[in-house]
Amino acid sequence: MATGRTHRPATRSRGIPEATVARLPLYLRALTALSERSVPTVSSEELAAAAGVNSAKLRKDFSYLGSYGTRGVGYDVEYLVYQISRELGLTQDWPVVIVGIGNLGAALANYGGFASRGFRVAALIDADPAMAGKPVAGIPVQHTDDLEQIIEDNGVSIGVIATPAGAAQQVCDRLVAAGVTSILNFAPTVLSVPDGVDVRKVDLSIELQILAFHEQRKAGEEATPDGAGPAAVTRRESTDQGPDGDVPAVMPA
Missing domain, CATH: 1.10.10.10 (Winged helix-like DNA-binding domain superfamily/Winged helix DNA-binding domain)
Structure with a gap:
């Protein structure tokens, strides 16, 4: 394959x-x-x-x-x-490496939907020497010292970053230098990448903050019985459609 x-x-x-x-x-x-x-x-x-x-x-x-x-x-x-x-390219095998095997990285490793959607977790990588060799989701964790060799051996072009924010850019640079051209970033930071490298960002805290915004507006609307207060205006404006008919939404970068 x-x-x-x-x-x-x-x-x-x-x-x-x-x-x-x-x-x-x-x-x-x-x-x-x-x-x-x-x-x-x-x-x-x-x-x-x-x-x-x-x-x-x-x-x-x-x-x-x-x-x-x-x-x-x-x-x-x-x-x-x-x-x-x-x-979408899902009729072929896409080997993926996950870097950063903390709580989030381990949860991603245990996610059962990868294999059925065309992705194979080829390796789990972490900077903590104490993690090396420990199995997560049946896959032994490997140390970041071996990152480049792991990518070469497995033909990896997609990397997942689940490290703390402070380590994410360095990990990203190493992934790109090793030949990774697509990155899914869970770290709460913006990554700088060269042309030709695609980055998708998933920031759970931002999504929760957006939900908090809407909850606050709904609470304000309930406090205005006639629905004509500022909250109602905000709600109506939020449904205005963009130039191609899309409802504006915050999307991962």
């Missing part, structure tokens, strides 16, 4: 917009659930509702894949699962 080092997803070369790429995993998740229930076909309206988008946007997204469905029948679920998986 091919590894991520020699193959890249085709989405960019085919001109699929980044906003569409970001929605493809949502469609795939909804389609996988339908497939598990042995549902053979699905309408654009049903699939859009399951994925949390509008049907017009879904049909436009699928047009970039060359999939238009059949009028009166809908989309073939199994074929769409294959088509989207192929477009």
